[in-house]
Amino acid sequence: MSFVFSKENLERIEALKSRYPSPKALLLPCLWMAQYQEGYISLDAIEVIGEVIDMPPMELYRVATFYTMFNLEPVGKYHIQLCKTLSCALRGKAQILAQLSNRLGIKPGESSQDGKYTLSQVECLGSCGTAPVMQINDRYYENLTPEKIDTILESLEEES
């Protein structure tokens, strides 16, 4: 198995264990830790977590596939999640998507060749008042326009 939890994560797991009557309660925190550590949750990670919290891998896998926020495949350094639900759709999500697709040269569900960007469409991000909205890694970008997309992507290019 190639996945191992980092030292910090192991410490966090130990600390969390004392809070609950059963280690099984750590299912979701462990999946998050694995995802933050590697960028996605590999099958190896699922096996390892299964041992840590004493749960058959299948039970973990079911949970991991249930929540769309868990990535079961590797994603780019910047994971762009564009909201496709009603408010955003009515407020111009289609143009935003076209702009993103054109600039990055990828369709939703794909990653750029350099592995830097992954583009996905997701359900409501809970920020309808500032639609259209997208999330890049843990950050929200609101009231989007095609021009804003250009600026955001340029700043990401500079950052890296």
Next chain:
Amino acid sequence: MSQTEVVIDDKRFVAKEGSLLIDLLIKHNLKVPYFCYHEALGADGNCRMCMVEIEGQKRPQIACDTLIKEGMVVRTKGENIESVRRNILELELINHPVDCPICDQAGECKLQDFYMDYGLYDSHIDQADKVHHQKHIDLGSNVMLDQERCVLCARCTRFTADITKTHELGIIGRGDHARVSTMPGKKLDNPYAMNVVDLCPVGALTSKDFRFSQRVWFLTSTPSVCHGCAKGCNIFIDHNREKYKDETIYRFRPRENQAVNGYFICDEGRLSYKALQENRQVERDRNGAVCSEAEALKAYCKTLEGAKGEIIVLADPNLYREELVAIEAYAAHIGASLYAPLEHYRDEDFADDWLKSSQRAANAKAVEILEIKTTLPVEKAGLLISFNHPDAAQIKAEKVISFQTHIGKDAYDLTLPLAVFSESAGTLVNEEGIEQYCPRAIKRNEPIPTVIEWLTQIEGGDK
């Protein structure tokens, strides 16, 4: 728990307070549809098909999650509850491919039954709008999965989680995309895996071994008992005689018996029907040449008369008790010593702590009760008469007469065909001492004699 009285559809029933309402309905054959509940798996409450009306409750309740209470008044019929059921069924079927004409479950499918009993609506959804999933996925262990036909009742996943505890199956994804699956790269792999085919109420899980071989409504089911080991699991032998063909067994299915096997059987036992129709001994063979029945009987008597020294009779410990008794009497009549050696049937690798027993001889207990010797005879015999015993070739004997069900690699002075258990009838005593009668299931176009039929002919010729 105390007994209490409840009223269901205006009739009174006595039941244990706190027991499941659905169990009472099933026990008294009060029709209520259900997918996810199963006596062996318990209630899961996911399919919502088992709705009933309970007096004093605003909404219909699921019978599988309702505990019996004193004075409960339940309705399983009526316009209201029937329309609730119809709507739930329509929801279950919303993405169903309706491929009954090519589906192996047709004829024993709960979706079909419930649609005819409670559905009968016109579909609101266009075939083209349905969500599609993968069809014919080979899960392993002879089980095929069609994800589109699944109603997500979770019986199969609860079986692998709670009963075999092997956890191969799970429902992954959610909403329209929820489907049964194994972990990527993993297979369904346990010695009881094929039970999920019987558990699946629809055609989502089918047996690779059985599918496309018969329409189920052509099959005749004869109750019987598996001969795979001394557990004696109860089965149905499903068989059919197609035009111009011989009677053929197409599958074994588990038959409920709480005292023996519950609801399940092992895969090896389930597939053991094949051996009953492969490589069968059908000819009478005298010194390597085929002969008629009359010639065979003549040769038998001559060999018996000419026997010098001790006569040994071997009886297979898989034979029915009635057959063993007849052989015992016959052996005494001709002054032979009788053995039913068990050594061959010890198989520690086969055993587990559920059904499978390390004693592979189905009637070992009967042999013990009849006090037949179970060791392998070591002395040299003048004549050996074997009733299908696998160790016949190991006995040193001048002459050998072998009654056998299957063609073996050893040649004997006289080889005579013998009926297998499905072509005979009699009693098995399982390892716990439970007696179980098996009627004759198969009548071949050209019958092969059973032990008793042979002995009757031989003794008739004797006189």
